[in-house]
Amino acid sequence: MESGWVMSVFDDLAGQDRVVAELRHAAAAAAAVGGLSSTAGAESPGGAESPGGAESPGGAESPAGAQSPAGTESPAGTESPAGTQSPAGTQSPASLDGAGCAGMVGAANPAGARDAASTSTAASEGRAGMTHAWLFTGPPGCGRSVAARAFAAALLCPDLGCGHCASCHQVLAGTHADVLLVRPDGLSYGVKQTRDLVLRAATAPFGGRWKTILFEDADRATEQAANALLKAIEEPPPRTVWLLCAPSPDDLVPTIRSRCRLVTLRTPPARAIAAMLTTRDGVDPEQALQAACAAQGHIGRARRLATDPDAARRRADVLGVPFSVDSLGPAIAAAARLIEAADAEAAAVTAGLDEPEETELRKAFGEGSSGRGVTKAMRGAAGALKELADRQKSRATRLKRDALDRALLDLAGFYRDVLAVQFRAPVELANSDIEDGVRQVAAATTPESTLRRMQAIMQCRERIEANAHPLLAAEAMTLALLTG
């Protein structure tokens, strides 16, 4: 954590000082460069938005949504501000802002050269190009969506992310009208969900300077969804900023990747996570460090382990597996327990989500009210309810898989500790709280068998990822743990 910033939207980013500095700089540049013209991004008089999604201050928007400042429209939307046609599809994401928006300079993406060109052009006109698409990458739990949300807050806050103004509060709470937070409904983003989003993204900000769409798990976009997203990023409305999050740049198709400015987060060190748990959540320092080590760089998981007794108990159950698997029966039972625990964890989450969604939908279709048309509307609701149920089912499946995957990673972490002890590697154990057990297993087995066990766990993860039956995959794994 940085010193000198007692409270800011970036406080929840543990061990990412370099990224925080970069985002602060970008937000400051965006604010400093500039005055927005009064008409910038204003809704067109009738509220009619162009199908391409971009609103034109002057009303003379090209069909493709991108207009050069010189007023020469290019049907394909690839006109550069300088008026020089760029090769198809290679337009930088940064520049097509004809509305005098504030900008960010020094984009460090592969399109840097073009950015520089457009920025200098823009600067000569008293403004700079805003980067309309950002890609936050880093391993799961490192804080990429936290970083994206903090950046969205910094862009909208008069103090660049003070953390305590109304705007910052709303962004962090997920209630700001100009920040859309999007997660996949189910296992992936469907094309319908993405298209809806693209349409909503095209509207002007309500009150803030930017309309920001925070697209979590962008790697889960289906091919069709990615195409819809690509179109939106290629032809960004002047005041819209896309913040995509994915584990690595390679998880996105190159066409999207190349249009984004990359922000790379690292796996936060355990000590940085522990320090944050202590200052932000009031966790006892020793307990915080233990949770941080056990979570292996996953901040949210570290926080849950430190603050939620259920999470700590589930982890203890999982780490009991290596000790309970001593013959066929217990091995099979251990697999069943892993699946049950993951299902229970997922159910706890979905129970809180499903019911309010259904109530909301019924209300939207007029249930509870009376009068002409209500009966007819309720008939229409049946289809929507079915669709909602399907989405909820798909989400439940994903949450179960995620929970099971976390359990498998805990298990793999245990054997990694065993291997470290067997090789006398000078590393900090992830499971220092059960060090005696780790040493016991290490002494009783060989490094070769430890490696085989780790492989079995990784194979189980791959099988489940490839849609194998979770219980069968888990049984194959626990049997491999037994034989070693």
Ligand SMILES: [Zn+2]
């Ligand atoms: Zn603020």
